[in-house]
Amino acid sequence: MNAPSFPQAMPPELRLAQGAAPVACVDIGGTKVAVNMVDHRGALGRRVEPTAKQGAPDALARQVLGMIGASCEAAHIDARDIAAVGVASCGPFVLNQGLVELASPNICGALAGSGRGLPNDWTTAVLEAPLREVFARVRVENDGIAALQAERRWGALQGLDHCAYVTWSTGVGVGLCVDGRVLRGKNGNAGHAGHMFVSDNLDALCGCGNIGDVEALVAGNALPRRFPAWLDAASVLIAAKAGETGAIAIIDEICRVMGRMLYNLVVTLDLQRISLGGSVFWHHRDYLLPRLQAQLKGRLPALTDGCTLVPAGLGERVGDFAALALVA
Numbered sequence: 414m415n416a417p418s419f420p421q422a423m424p425p426e427l428r429l430a431q432g433a434a435p436v437a438c439v440d441i442g443g444t445k446v447a448v449n450m451v452d453h454r455g456a457l458g459r460r461v462e463p464t465a466k467q468g469a470p471d472a473l474a475r476q477v478l479g480m481i482g483a484s485c486e487a488a489h490i491d492a493r494d495i496a497a498v499g500v501a502s503c504g505p506f507v508l509n510q511g512l513v514e515l516a517s518p519n520i521c522g523a524l525a526g527s528g529r530g531l532p533n534d535w536t537t538a539v540l541e542a543p544l545r546e547v548f549a550r551v552r553v554e555n556d557g558i559a560a561l562q563a564e565r566r567w568g569a570l571q572g573l574d575h576c577a578y579v580t581w582s583t584g585v586g587v588g589l590c591v592d593g594r595v596l597r598g599k600n601g602n603a604g605h606a607g608h609m610f611v612s613d614n615l616d617a618l619c620g621c622g623n624i625g626d627v628e629a630l631v632a633g634n635a636l637p638r639r640f641p642a643w644l645d646a647a648s649v650l651i652a653a654k655a656g657e658t659g660a661i662a663i664i665d666e667i668c669r670v671m672g673r674m675l676y677n678l679v680v681t682l683d684l685q686r687i688s689l690g691g692s693v694f695w696h697h698r699d700y701l702l703p704r705l706q707a708q709l710k711g712r713l714p715a716l717t718d719g720c721t722l723v724p725a726g727l728g729e730r731v732g733d734f735a736a737l738a739l740v741a
């Protein structure tokens with residue numbers, strides 16, 4: 414496989430070298446699934462659908478296969494010519510005979526029970542096995558780990574050996590690199606820092622079953638659950654930016670929690686830089702970034718002074734590049 418030929422300047426183009434076989438790039442989140450084909454012409458045939466959460470436990474894998482087919486058709490690519498399928502997915506993963514299944518709190522209804530309201534009783538969503546029945550080369554990684562690799566290769570973490578990528582979106586995901594080594598762990602689940610326990614708030618039920626972990630307190634889907642007066646995270650953020658006192662108090666509080674998680678990562682791993690993305694952060698980064706930075710500033714300066722928090726270099730397209738980083 415040839416390396417992508419796009420320049421380092423931002424925003425880079427998703428493109429493979431002339432003559433390289435196409436690759437399929439799949440981004441699986443708790444809310445939506447996105448599929449692109451990438452070849453020498455660039456990214457083509459983009460398809461986006463809400464994440465399948467009903468039917469049999471292989472419904473999500475069937476959805477991905479269907480979307481790859483539709484994407485190929487739109488891009489005028491024969492699916493048999495696909496060299497590899499890269500899948501960047503929300504976790505956690507469990508391995509079944511060495512193949513990845515998802516035990517994701519925002520997808521599998523059996524994890525937190527009926528209180529969470531997901532329309533299925535899955536303990537896992539089968540993923541890798543059905544893809545391997547069709548494609549010879551499949552690589553599935555946690556989306557935080559994949560995004561970290563994309564940010565190190567093309568984004569805001571280039572040239573850094575001690576760094577992290579944090580996505581603040583429907584959930585909270587993290588990819589970690591120390592001493593130049595991307596941390597994966599025994600099942601590829603390193604970086605699930607969003608499930609760090611930080612409080613006993615009874616209003617904060619995470620999809621994983623924890624009450625009071627970071628994701629349950631600050632994730633995009635947590636805010637309307639914790640604060641029912643608000644439709645979604647974006648409406649709280651827009652009101653806070655407009656000066657509404659109640660909304661400002663909510664955002665200050667969730668930045669305190671998120672900022673402490675970032676602080677904990679920095680002091681545990683001695684990081685140089687953390688880049689941040691995800692829909693909650695990205696669309697309100699000018700407002701959120703200083704509030705997160707304030708949680709590190711002055712705390713144990715020997716560890717925090719040498720670390721910067723920055724917006725993701727790949728911006729809103731981290732997810733697309735994350736999957737490409739796995740197979741390009």
Ligand SMILES: [Zn+2]
Nearest residue numbers: 608619621626
């Ligand atoms: Zn959790």
